[in-house]
Amino acid sequence: MLPKNLPTSRLHVYLFLTLLLLLLALGAPYLVPHDPYLQNLDNALQAPSGAYPLGTDRYGRCVFSRVLIGGQTSIFSTLALVAIICSTGTLAGLWSGYYGGRLDSLFMRFADIFLAFPGLVFAIAVASVLGDGITNAIVALAVISWPKYARLVRSQVLLVKQQPYIAAARFSGCSDRQIIINHILPSVFSPLLVMAALDLGTMLIELAGLSFLGLGAQPPAAEWGSMMNSGRSMLQTAPWVILAPGAAIFLTVSCFNLLSDSLRDQLDPKHNPK
Template identity: 85%
Template sequence: LGGGMTNAVLALAVISWPKYARLARSQALTVRQQPYIEAARLSGCSDTEIIFRHLLPSVLSPLLVMSALDLGTMLMELAGLSFLGLGAQPPAAEWGSMMSSSRSMLQTAPWVILAPGAAIFVTVSLFNLLGDSLRDQLDPKFNPK
């Protein structure tokens, strides 16, 4: 695909969609076996009603948690691609390309490369905390003590 931010994001989306598909399928198969789905079917609900009222809400919460946790991973991967020159090109402000362009100043001015690295670290940590708090809020089985 070559370099560029659009191509890097497209490449990351192509390689990461299967885990979302597997999670959605496994959740749907699990929820399909639940007694409340059978009760809804016996009460006369159509398949569309069952999907939108019962199945979709149960499948969306794990997908939201996984996507919040994956935002940090995607940010790291995008910064890595930009560091290698395959992501954002130099006029664009991207932390990986900033770190790559400041490699030569590591001995004389280390803060130039440490600042984008610290920004990446803080942002990834915040996305992980967001994912954990989403899991705490959305998972009915999770009961912290």
């Protein structure tokens, strides 16, 4: 028989792996064996070896060092993006769901406009207008990604605010601010956390996609999508240049997705295995 604490144990494993990724990204400047930006054309396109575990790129830079440093940009930019869209969507959803009225209709119609567009296509258009750079890529994805959080939070608030304990809190003299912070927000926290965790992998891929298209981080900055863009022409002659950052994206997204699935199983009784 499977142990009863299997979901919790699995969550701990994936949480540990995610924290390990964050620590590797945070400590990357102290872990790199070579300067990730130092060019040495004499070492250009060297195959993986003891000195260069993942080989070198066309400028003789250590690919392993650049993948480690690129983790800082890719992972922490993703965390910043998810934090922005989660907080923005949560505020809009709380306000709309709790107060209703014309402002609720305005917010939701505004959200419907953004949800009507293909997300990445709209983000590409916004990033093209704003210009290159990882900051502009974050803004472009934030503009198109917040409505789903607003929709989720609003639907939860509409259910929770009808509960008897909300009426009791209101009759006891609690202000709207106290009711929202102390009673409603904790009730929507679990589905919000699951959605944010699910979005980590998606947002990392979309940020890397914008950088791959030349709309995100720009060379010589070490960022996984930008590195794949720089190495795409060498797939047959020096495949390690593009495969290394691609593998980093794959492993990180897999880790984020496994963590989100475990969180969902732990927090949502409908998905929690018996």
